[in-house]
Amino acid sequence: MPKFYEDKEEDGRACSGIREDFKACLLQNDCVVKEGKMPSQCLKEGHCKALQTSFFECKRSMLDNRSRFRGRKGY
Template sequence: MPKYYEEKEEDGRACAGVREDLRSCLLEHDCVLKEGKTPKQCLKEGHCTALQRTFFECKRSMLDNRTRFRGRKGY
């Protein structure tokens, strides 16, 4: 479930909601909290992959010329 809501202040960056959710998922994961690994190491191990994929698709959609008319993917 996404934690990002439209009432929050926007930071003006592309894909800000997905970025915030991915960040909070990684920082609250047992890999970081209990094992003491960095979030980058946890991403390589395959944690929070759905949000990572959504963030990638959102960033990739910025390069697609069709998104000028459709808008960015993500939230």
């Protein structure tokens, strides 16, 4: 569930909401907390895959010329 809200102060970067949720998901995952692994190792195992995909899509939409009319994907 997204934890980013419109009222919250943004850092001005693109895809900041998804970035924050993705970071929180990785750092609060059992793979990192209980097993003590690095977040990059947990990503390779497939944790937080949905947020990783939506963050990638948001970043990719920044390069898409059509996004000038449609707006960036994500929140």
